Amino acid sequence: MYLCPPSSRYCMPHAASSRHPKLYLSRVICNATSEDKARLGHCTKVPRNVNMESLKNGYLFPEISIREAEHIEKYPHAKLIKLGIGDTTRPIPHVITSAMAQKALALSTDIGYTGYGDEQGNKLLSALELLRFDLASVKDLREVIANVVYKDKGVKWDEVFISDGAQCDISRLQLLLGSEVTIAVQDPTFPAYVDSSIIVGQAGKFQEETGKYQNIVYMRSCPENDFFPDLTTTPQTDVIFFCSPNNPTGTAASRPQLERLVEFAKANGSIIVHDSAYSSYISDESPRSIFEIPGANEVAIEISSFSKFAGFTGVRLGWTVVPKELKYSNGFPVMKDFNRIVCTCFNGASSIAQAGGLACLSADGCQALCRSIDYYHENVDIIVDAFTSLGLKVYGGKNAPYAWVHFPGRSSWEVFDEILERAHVVTVPGAGFGPGGEGYIRVSAFGRRESMLEASRRLKSLLK
Amino acid sequence: MALQNHLPAAISSSSSAFLAPSNLGSSRASNASIPAKKIGVIRCVAAPHEEKTTYKTKVLRNANMAKLQAGYLFPEIARRRAAHMLKYPDAQVISLGIGDTTEPIPDVITSAMAKRSYALSTLEGYSGYGAEQGEKPLRAAIASTFYRDLGIGEEDIFVSDGAKCDISRLQVVFGSDVTMAVQDPSYPAYVDSSVIMGQTGQFQQDIEKYGKIEYMKCTPENGFFPNLSTVARTDIIFFCSPNNPTGSAATREQLTRLVKFAKDNGSIIIYDSAYAMYMSDDNPQSIFEIPGAKEVALETSSFSKYAGFTGVRLGWTVVPKELLFSDGFPVARDFNRIVCTCFNGASNIAQAGGLACLSPEGLSAMREVIGFYKENSEIIMDTFSSLGFKVYGGKNAPYVWVHFPGRSSWDVFGEILEKTHVVTTPGSGFGPAGDGFIRVSAFGHRNNILEACKRFKQLYK
Numbered sequence: 058m059y060l061c062p063p064s065s066r067y068c069m070p071h072a073a074s075s076r077h078p079k080l081y082l083s084r085v086i087c088n089a090t091s092e093d094k095a096r097l098g099h100c101t102k103v104p105r106n107v108n109m110e111s112l113k114n115g116y117l118f119p120e121i122s123i124r125e126a127e128h129i130e131k132y133p134h135a136k137l138i139k140l141g142i143g144d145t146t147r148p149i150p151h152v153i154t155s156a157m158a159q160k161a162l163a164l165s166t167d168i169g170y171t172g173y174g175d176e177q178g179n180k181l182l183s184a185l186e187l188l189r190f191d192l193a194s195v196k197d198l199r200e201v202i203a204n205v206v207y208k209d210k211g212v213k214w215d216e217v218f219i220s221d222g223a224q225c226d227i228s229r230l231q232l233l234l235g236s237e238v239t240i241a242v243q244d245p246t247f248p249a250y251v252d253s254s255i256i257v258g259q260a261g262k263f264q265e266e267t268g269k270y271q272n273i274v275y276m277r278s279c280p281e282n283d284f285f286p287d288l289t290t291t292p293q294t295d296v297i298f299f300c301s302p303n304n305p306t307g308t309a310a311s312r313p314q315l316e317r318l319v320e321f322a323k324a325n326g327s328i329i330v331h332d333s334a335y336s337s338y339i340s341d342e343s344p345r346s347i348f349e350i351p352g353a354n355e356v357a358i359e360i361s362s363f364s365k366f367a368g369f370t371g372v373r374l375g376w377t378v379v380p381k382e383l384k385y386s387n388g389f390p391v392m393k394d395f396n397r398i399v400c401t402c403f404n405g406a407s408s409i410a411q412a413g414g415l416a417c418l419s420a421d422g423c424q425a426l427c428r429s430i431d432y433y434h435e436n437v438d439i440i441v442d443a444f445t446s447l448g449l450k451v452y453g454g455k456n457a458p459y460a461w462v463h464f465p466g467r468s469s470w471e472v473f474d475e476i477l478e479r480a481h482v483v484t485v486p487g488a489g490f491g492p493g494g495e496g497y498i499r500v501s502a503f504g505r506r507e508s509m510l511e512a513s514r515r516l517k518s519l520l521k
Numbered sequence: 522m523a524l525q526n527h528l529p530a531a532i533s534s535s536s537s538a539f540l541a542p543s544n545l546g547s548s549r550a551s552n553a554s555i556p557a558k559k560i561g562v563i564r565c566v567a568a569p570h571e572e573k574t575t576y577k578t579k580v581l582r583n584a585n586m587a588k589l590q591a592g593y594l595f596p597e598i599a600r601r602r603a604a605h606m607l608k609y610p611d612a613q614v615i616s617l618g619i620g621d622t623t624e625p626i627p628d629v630i631t632s633a634m635a636k637r638s639y640a641l642s643t644l645e646g647y648s649g650y651g652a653e654q655g656e657k658p659l660r661a662a663i664a665s666t667f668y669r670d671l672g673i674g675e676e677d678i679f680v681s682d683g684a685k686c687d688i689s690r691l692q693v694v695f696g697s698d699v700t701m702a703v704q705d706p707s708y709p710a711y712v713d714s715s716v717i718m719g720q721t722g723q724f725q726q727d728i729e730k731y732g733k734i735e736y737m738k739c740t741p742e743n744g745f746f747p748n749l750s751t752v753a754r755t756d757i758i759f760f761c762s763p764n765n766p767t768g769s770a771a772t773r774e775q776l777t778r779l780v781k782f783a784k785d786n787g788s789i790i791i792y793d794s795a796y797a798m799y800m801s802d803d804n805p806q807s808i809f810e811i812p813g814a815k816e817v818a819l820e821t822s823s824f825s826k827y828a829g830f831t832g833v834r835l836g837w838t839v840v841p842k843e844l845l846f847s848d849g850f851p852v853a854r855d856f857n858r859i860v861c862t863c864f865n866g867a868s869n870i871a872q873a874g875g876l877a878c879l880s881p882e883g884l885s886a887m888r889e890v891i892g893f894y895k896e897n898s899e900i901i902m903d904t905f906s907s908l909g910f911k912v913y914g915g916k917n918a919p920y921v922w923v924h925f926p927g928r929s930s931w932d933v934f935g936e937i938l939e940k941t942h943v944v945t946t947p948g949s950g951f952g953p954a955g956d957g958f959i960r961v962s963a964f965g966h967r968n969n970i971l972e973a974c975k976r977f978k979q980l981y982k
Contacts, residue, residue, distance in 0.1 A: 098843060099816040102787025103756040105846035106696030109855045116861040119653075144649035154642040157870060161634035164626045164833070172621035172831040172964075176596075221682055221834075221868070228693070228863035232717060235583030236697065252862045256693060295580040326579025355576045370649040371869035372641070373682070384575065385582035394586045400593040401713045402689035407682070407868040408832035409634060503649075 108258045111270075117248045117489040118142050124473075125483050132481065138512045140440070141483035143304070143458065143501045145368040147432060149413075150425030153367065156416035160409050174405045177396065178219030178376075198411045198418075202376055205418050206361075210348040216380050216392065218399055219414075221373040221406045223334050223362040224249050230330060230358065230377070231257040233391075233398045238295040241274035243286065245305055245487055245494030247332065250298040268492040277493050280452065280463070284308035288317060293325040299347075300332035302339060305490045305499040306461045307453015309343035315350045322356040328383065328391070329357040334375075337366040337430055339456045354380035358391070363410075365458065367417045367426050374410040433458045436509045437502035443513035444500075447520045458502040461487070465496055472498050480515040585719045588731070594709045594950040595619045601934075602944045609942065615973045617901075618944035620765070620919065620962045622829040624893060626874075627886030630828060633877035637870050651866045654857065655680025655837070659872050662879040663837050667797075667822070671809040677841055677853065679860055680875070682834040682867045684795050684823040685710050690863060691791060691821070691838070692718045694855050699756035702735035704747065706766055706948055706955030708793065711759040729953040738954045741913060741924070745769035749778060754786040760808075761793035763800060766951045766960040767922045768898075768914015770804045776811050783817040789844065789852070790818035795836075798827050798891055800917045815841035819852065826919065827887050828878045835871040894919045897963035897970045904974040905961075908981045919963040922948070930956050941976035 114120060121141045129137055163169025178199040200214040207217075220226045227249045236258035242250050254260045254273060261271030269275055274294050276286035284306050299318060302309040310318070322329045331347035339345055347357045362375035379392040416422045441454040444462045452461040464472045469486035476482050476498070485501070487494030502509070591597060598618045606614055640646025654660065660675040681687045688710050697719035703711045715721050715734060722732020730736055735755045737747035745767050760779060763770040771779070783790050792808035800806055808818045823836035840853040867875075877883045902915040905923050913922040925933045930947035937945055937959070946962070948955030963970070 098845075099784065099813075100787075100845045100847055100849050101756075101783075101789050101817065102847050103695070103699060103789050105848055105850050106694060106698070106855065108696055109694070109858065112858065116858065119861050142650065146647070146649065148643055148647040149641045151642045154638045157638040157641075158635035161631045161638060161870065161874070164634075164829070165628050165631040166625055170623070170625045170829070172623065172829065173619065174832050222865050224865045225863065232689070232693070233583060233586070234580075235585055236719065237583070238580060249862060256859070256862065258697065295578075322578075323576070326577075328578050328580050356578065368641075368647070368649070371651050371866070373865065373868040382576070384577045386577055386579050387582055388575070388577055389582050394583065397586065397589060397592065398717065400596050401710060401717065402686065404683050404685045404834065405832070407834045407871050409638070409870050410868050413638075 108256050111255050111260065111263060112252065113263060116252060117485070120489070121483065121485055124477065128477055128481070128483075135481040136511075138482045138504065138508045138515075140500045140502070140504060140508075140512060141485050143365065144503055145365060145370050145429075146503050146505060147368055147429040149368045149372075150422065150429075152419070152421045152425055153413050153416040157372075157409050157413040160412035164408075171408055174408050174411070176400045176403055176405045177215075178217065178405070178411065198414050199376075201415055201418050207346060207348060207378070210346055211354060212348055212378055212380070216378050218377045218379065218395065219406050219411060220375045220377060220399075220403070221410070222364060222375040223332060223360045225403075226360050226375060226377045227330075227332075228253045228256075229398050229402060230360070230395070231259075232402060233395050234259075234296060239272055239274070240296045240298060241276055241291060241294040242298045242491070243278045243300065243303065244275035244492060245278065245490030245497070246298065247300055247304045248490060250330075251491070268488075275491060275493065278303070278306060278308070279493060280450070284452070285310055285314045288321045291321070293327065295327060297322060297327050297329045298332070299329055300334070301343070302335040302457040303453075304332075304335065304457070305453075305459055305485065305487065305494065305497075307455070307457035307459040308461075309339055309341070309456035312342070312344050312349070315344055315347060315353075319347070319350045319353050319356055323352060326386070327356065329353070331357050331359045332361070333359055334362040335365055335457045336361065337426070338434070338458055340434065341456065343456060348378070348380075354382045356383070358383065363414055363417060366430070367413070367422075368429065369410070369413070369417075372407075372410050372413060374406050374414050432506075433502045436504065436506065439506075439509045439513050440500050440502055443516050444520075447517060449520075454502075460500040460502070462498045462500060463496060464498060467496060469495055469497055476516070476519065480512070480519045482512045482515060585717050588716050588721065588723055589713065590724050593713060594946070597950070598944065598946055601938065605938055605942070605944075612942040613972070614942045614944065615965065615969045615976075616944045617962045617965060617970075617973055618946045620826070620964055622826060622831050622894075622964050623966055624829060624890050626829045626833075627883065627890065629880065629882045629886055630874050630877045634833075634870050634874040637873035641869075648869055651869055651872070653860045653864060653866045654678075655867065656869070656872050656876075659876050659879075660837075662876055666879045666884070667807060668809060668839065671807060672815060673809055673839055673841065677839050679838045679840065679856065680867050680872060681836045681838060681860075681864070682871070683825060683836040684793060684821045684838075686864075687821045687836060687838045688791075688793075689714045689717075690859050691819070691856070692720075693863060694852070694859050695757060695789075700733060700735070701757040701759065702737055702752060702755040702788075703759045703952070704739045704761065704764065705736035705953060706739065706951030706958070707759060708761055708765045709951060711791075712952070729949070736952060736954070739764070739767060739769070740954055741911065745913070746771055746775045749782045752782070754788065756788060758783060758788050758790045759793065760790055761795070762804070763796040763918035764914070765793075765796065765918070766914075766920055766946065766948065766955065766958075768916070768918035768920040769922075770800055770802060770917035772804050773811070776805055776808060776814075780808070780811045780814050780817055784813060787847070788817065790814075792818050792820040793822070794820055795823040795826060796918045797822065798887070799895060799919055801895070802917055804917065809839070809841070815843040817844070819844060819856075824875055824878060827891065828874070828883075829890065830871070830874070833868075833871045833874060835867050835875045893967075894963050897965060897967065900970055900974055901961050901963055904977050908978065910981075915963070921961045921963065923959045923961060925957055925959060928957060930958055933959050937977075937980070941973070941980050943973045943976060 203214040336345040363369035473486040487497030797806040824830040911924040934947035948958030
């Protein structure tokens with residue numbers, strides 16, 4: 058159903074069926090021979106972007122979707138359990154969806170209609186909103202994020218840029234930074250940092266032997282270093298992407314570790330891009346924001362998202378904080394250029410999603426969302442227990458909705474295949490997150506309790 | 522209970538802080554002050570007199586950003602409007618500048634969005650990540666509504682959060698080594714995104730153009746269609762019809778020539794059809810009405826100006842299977858890769874709205890609102906014509922392009938703002954050939970449009 062017709066060499070993005078929304082077969086060979094060209098008809102004279110050619114495969118998560126779909130075709134009666142792509146499953150609390158519904162309905166009224174919002178996040182209010190709230194107490198989402206999420210951390214409302222999600226912001230940040238900067242990433246890491254770096258032209262050539270891109274510094278994160286890179290051996294780069302709690306390893310950096318990171322960035326004149334999308338999963342004293350570290354406002358940008366906090370994976374809402382104090386080498390504030398990008402390449406997050414975001418950060422909203430986060434935490438405990446009981450070393454889980462399971466000496470794609478084939482459970486092979494992920498599997502805790510318990514049963518029986 | 526542990530640190534003590542009035546300071550007292558807008562205005566040079574204690578990273582500023590001359594055009598207009606409102610707090614400022622829709626969204630559309638919102642609270646109705654390319658029913662509806670019988674299928678449609686965002690994503694697909702042509706004047710996002718991508722040279726103050734961009738002059742003398750025989754070959758050609766800002770719509774004959782030009786040159790047309798539904802004349806509403814266009818063009822469009830979705834955020838781009846790079850690689854595959862990596866789909870609630878827009882009732886409701894704005898256009902056109910101005914556009918687009926021969930468009934903008942308290946957009950903001958023109962947008966409540974026209978008549982009688 059999703060495979061290319063045999064005569065077509067090139068697979069086009071196919072319409073998604075409602076059961077398999079993320080299909081795109083990307084493994085077809087990319088180079089046309091002259092015979093192909095003759096068959097294909099007119100080719101423009103526009104050269105393909107060499108950066109796109111550098112991408113080795115499709116993006117990781119659509120690839121996982123493809124494998125899921127293939128598996129379902131092969132085993133239509135197997136009850137596939139999806140612990141792969143980190144897609145939230147719990148319904149969004151009513152207090153939040155009703156705020157969004159109210160906003161939608163208000164758009165049908167003269168008094169409630171709003172058009173373009175500020176690209177940075179809604180500040181212009183409808184006449185209805187002005188009437189309903191005392192002006193002095195009206196807060197838009199930027200202010201609420203600054204005052205609530207970053208209370209006492211010195212972040213101001215105009216340093217907060219609302220977006221349609223962290224994945225989009227990562228690319229906008231790359232556009233901002235341009236092709237000439239060097240980057241460092243954790244290894245393993247969320248693939249969007251590396252892929253966007255390649256696309257923008259920073260990454261240099263791919264080296265088959267190492268599985269790494271030439272110009273990228275990969276900061277090994279493994280049990281031996283407590284999943285925090287050895288900064289004494291890390292070369293200087295302009296930008297350091299750092300995700301904590303980490304996707305995929307689930308580890309949250311400690312305060313002393315983040316202090317070392319900030320110090321490292323300061324000593325090297327680098328900019329940290331700190332991804333705090335999972336901060337609401339922290340259950341110990343680990344910092345929830347890089348801005349808890351003194352001096353971070355001079356060296357760091359922070360990105361975050363409502364996706365995993367509020368189940369907004371489909372609603373699309375996130376934010377980026379760019380402090381005023383963050384400056385390029387010539388003294389120019391990074392924030393001004395990011396603002397320019399946001400105004401030129403973007404047009405704001407959906408006003409309805411933003412209304413939802415406000416409700417998320419209300420007392421009622423937070424409380425309701427915490428129940429979902431608790432639920433996922435209980436899920437991850439079940440997963441962690443299952444693997445631990447099999448004698449496997451398991452990491453993460455405590456501060457993130459992911460379990461990072463070690464299969465020493467094994468190829469992670471092989472383990473992925475084995476678990477899929479024989480237990481009908483989808484996971485994500487660690488190698489998809491970088492060479493440092495080899496030998497690990499990421500298991501996500503988003504799903505129904507019954508699915509977790511069933512997956513746990515199957516895994517125990519498969520791997521015992 | 523573990524609840525406390527999971528709250529973002531601040532929340533537990535903040536609920537009262539959230540709901541209580543805050544000390545926002547006097548700058549908030551006047552709702553004319555929009556501090557956020559000021560950011561876009563500051564000139565793009567570093568202040569030489571930094572305090573000695575200010576820390577600077579060692580990261581070089583992206584040279585492409587430094588090429589940009591000023592803020593993006595529309596935040597500039599907003600800033601001027603805000604400054605004007607501060608200066609004249611009692612003036613009834615009328616905004617015919619930024620093309621922002623003003624009329625409420627029809628019920629059939631918003632109720633679908635409300636319904637989808639509520640559904641997200643239910644087990645059966647909850648959906649997480651959607652397909653990055655868009656929900657299948659919406660893609661199918663777009664294909665059948667706008668591209669029926671044109672050989673475009675749902676699989677060629679990529680749903681987005683709007684044309685402006687798609688323009689930048691397309692630039693990322695093509696990269697920094699392509700050359701591009703734009704109409705002059707044109708929607709500023711094409712040029713600005715090109716500068717950001719590194720496709721252009723420096724801005725040349727004397728001619729007000731960026732190096733390496735081919736500017737295709739569109740003026741009354743050439744009927745707002747470029748003289749293609751004088752246009753140099755470029756890889757990409759941006760073409761917007763009905764046009765923002767001139768309001769002009771290209772004819773079938775003209776577009777046939779454009780497609781041939783692109784084919785002969787091996788170029789790719791990026792066709793912006795965001796205003797197609799405003800067309801009154803019998804001009805093509807899609808580039809794909811032209812035979813052969815699928816091999817040379819992709820098309821971007823938006824629900825913004827059809828459904829009042831400027832804040833809701835929904836659009837689409839069509840990339841035909843037949844559109845190939847020089848090595849035969851399909852452009853759609855690379856666009857798909859960008860969409861999957863640099864984007865994560867349009868909001869599911871907005872998409873539910875989009876689907877309702879394309880129902881028979883939704884289409885009918887949208888046409889009614891479009892008709893309303895078109896009436897506004899007529900009123901504005903009549904006003905300026907009656908004052909003896911040469912007026913263009915208006916008929917096929919919600920913009921009226923008024924000629925002020927020999928005058929600087931920023932001066933005219935300033936004069937109109939100062940003397941009538943009406944915000945317009947100066948033509949030179951859209952390119953050097955826009956100088957001498959003012960763009961008046963037709964989005965507004967009827968009483969505001971009438972009042973604005975009354976004031977224009979007083980000023981220019």
